[in-house]
Amino acid sequence: xxxxxxxxDVEIDGVPVVSASGEIDVATxxxxxxxxxxxxxxxxSTVVVDLLGVTFLDSTALGVLVGALKRxxxxxGDLPLVIAEPRILKVFEITGLTGVFPIFESVxxxxxxxx
Amino acid sequence: xxxxxxxxxxxSVDLSIPVQADLVVLARLAAATVASRAGFGVxxxxxxRLAVEELCLSLVGTRDDGRLxxxxxxEGDAITVTCWYEADEAPFTASGGExxxxxxxxxxxxxxxxxxxxxxxRPGAWLRKRRSDAxx
Numbered sequence: 001x002x003x004x005x006x007x008x009d010v011e012i013d014g015v016p017v018v019s020a021s022g023e024i025d026v027a028t029x030x031x032x033x034x035x036x037x038x039x040x041x042x043x044x045s046t047v048v049v050d051l052l053g054v055t056f057l058d059s060t061a062l063g064v065l066v067g068a069l070k071r072x073x074x075x076x077g078d079l080p081l082v083i084a085e086p087r088i089l090k091v092f093e094i095t096g097l098t099g100v101f102p103i104f105e106s107v108x109x110x111x112x113x114x115x
Numbered sequence: 116x117x118x119x120x121x122x123x124x125x126x127s128v129d130l131s132i133p134v135q136a137d138l139v140v141l142a143r144l145a146a147a148t149v150a151s152r153a154g155f156g157v158x159x160x161x162x163x164r165l166a167v168e169e170l171c172l173s174l175v176g177t178r179d180d181g182r183l184x185x186x187x188x189x190e191g192d193a194i195t196v197t198c199w200y201e202a203d204e205a206p207f208t209a210s211g212g213e214x215x216x217x218x219x220x221x222x223x224x225x226x227x228x229x230x231x232x233x234x235x236x237r238p239g240a241w242l243r244k245r246r247s248d249a250x251x
Contacts, residue, residue, distance in 0.1 A: 026172060058168045059217035061244035087161055094224035095217050 007055075016044050021053025024059045024061035027062050030058045032061070036068040045077025052084055057091050069101060079104060080110040128187040129222070134175050134200070142167050142185055142198075149187045150194055155246050163244050164223040167196055169218040170229070170240050174200040176215075192249035197232065199239040 005022035016039050020032055037045050049065065051057070069079040080102040083089050092098045104110040130145050132138045146167040150160045158225045171183055180203040207244050222242060229242040 023140075025136075025168060026139055026177070030136075056164070058180060059172060059221055062217050091165070091221065095220045 004055075004058065005031075006090065007032055008030060008041070009035065012107065012111045013047075013115055015046065015048055015114055017048040017050055018110065019050035019107075021055075023056035024064075024103055025056065025058045026060045029058075029060040029064045033064040035069065036064065037071075040071045040075065045072055045075035046079070046114045047072060047077075048080050048082065048107065048114070050082040050107050050110075051088055052082055052107075054083075054085070054088055057088055062091065062095060062097065065101070066097070078114060080104055080113055081105050082110045104107075124186075126189040130185045130187070130236050132246065133183075134178055134181045134183055136179065139168060139171050139183075142171050142183065143207060145185065146194075146196060149189055153189045153192075153194060153246070155194070156248065159244065163196075166222055166225040166229075166242055166244065167198075169225075170196060170198050170242050173215060173218045173222070174198060174240055176205050178202070180204050191212045193227070193243055193245040195241060195243045197241040198240065199234050199237045201237050215233050 005024065005028040007020050009016060009018045011017065018035055018039070022028065024032060030080060036047060036049070042108065047068070056111070063065065065079065065081070072079045082104050085103050089098070089103070092103065102113060126149065128145060128149055130142065132141050143164040146163045147160050150163050155163065175183065182201045184199045184201065186197045186240070226242045226244045230240065232239040232241050
């Protein structure tokens with residue numbers, strides 16, 4: 001597992017924000033999935049996922065985010081993403097997911113969109 | 116060795132790793148090293164790292180048994196990565212589904228060509244990527 005991978009979560013203005021950093025791959029995606037599942041299971045229908053510190057992201061990570069998005073939307077919420085790194089955005093573009101997720105360049109914008 | 120000499124040299128690297136989630140990073144690392152040595156730029160190297168990850172995932176999905184065998188062959192301005200999966204247990208069946216679809220879309224966008232290439236009863240796949248600054 002990439003030692004630099006970390007997940008932290010905070011609440012900003014009542015909105016849960018999960019911040020991931022490092023490489024999200026087949027080894028590190030499960031802790032992210034578990035954290036998002038825990039939040040949605042506890043009744044949070046909208047969660048902001050901050051990917052500003054992410055340096056690598058594969059299809060396993062995309063699958064985790066798509067699964068979380070489905071759960072949030074089924075509960076009447078959403079899963080806004082925060083992405084500024086072009087390389088990470090490129091993965092969403094080539095898979096057609098930029099049209100599926102609301103994507104923002106800052107956590108402040110993402111939180112503001114759901115308040 | 117100069118960069119020009121390096122680019123002209125054919126290099127073949129073999130890697131065999133147990134199928135464990137935390138070891139797939141070795142396949143990416145080898146790809147980056149071979150590509151860097153061949154003069155690929157940062158963008159191409161990052162594309163290749165992700166493509167090799169997806170190549171491996173497209174073969175093993177979430178399985179955690181057996182071994183992945185990879186060959187990285189750099190010739191001229193292109194790198195070909197060939198990967199075979201050798202299962203320990205039950206006969207391999209492709210997982211299919213959304214994750215596979217995402218893998219294939221990523222692969223298709225990042226490399227010049229890719230495909231399936233089973234070796235006997237072992238599933239296999241390959242990809243080929245040219246340096247983006249190479250002349251046609």
